[in-house]
Amino acid sequence: MKRDEFIVVEGIHKNPNDINTLDEKSKIEHGPYNKIEAEKVAKGLIQKNIDNFYHRAWVINQDIELNNICEECKKEDESVKQNLIMHSYKICNSCNLAKTIFPL
Ligand SMILES: [Zn+2]
Incomplete structure (x- = not known):
């Protein structure tokens, strides 16, 4: 069985609904975690930055990242x-x- 390898990416976006507009300079990667941990971390980051509309955190499966x-x-x-x-x-x-x- 393949192991779950999830990372959490946070940062400032030009368009907070589009991960491709993430500012590379503000990008911070966390993990890897399993899926449940990653979602918890992402939720925490979003809550912490709730006042910043352009800040988003995303859960990313690293296998997919490569493909x-x-x-x-x-x-x-x-x-x-x-x-x-x-x-x-x-x-x-x-x-x-x-x-x-x-x-x-
Ligand atoms: Zn196609």
């Missing part, structure tokens, strides 16, 4: 990671858009 391959078109794309965090499926923005317009 940006879209499951639909098998192409590598930065948006895959983001969609996985936001919607929990591995899909690039162009496939995601195609799916939204032409649902299967």
Whole structure:
């Protein structure tokens, strides 16, 4: 069985709903933890920074961090990671858009 390896990333974002807008200079990584610990740490960080709208903390599975391959078109794309965090499926923005317009 594969071990759960989760890290928590916190920092200041230009758009707090988009992990790709995280300011590299403000980025702090915590962990690795297991999933439950990671979620606890992330929640604590979010509560601690509740007054800062641009501060976000994300739980990231390190296995996924290394893999940006879209499951639909098998192409590598930065948006895959983001969609996985936001919607929990591995899909690039162009496939995601195609799916939204032409649902299967
Ligand atoms: Zn795709």
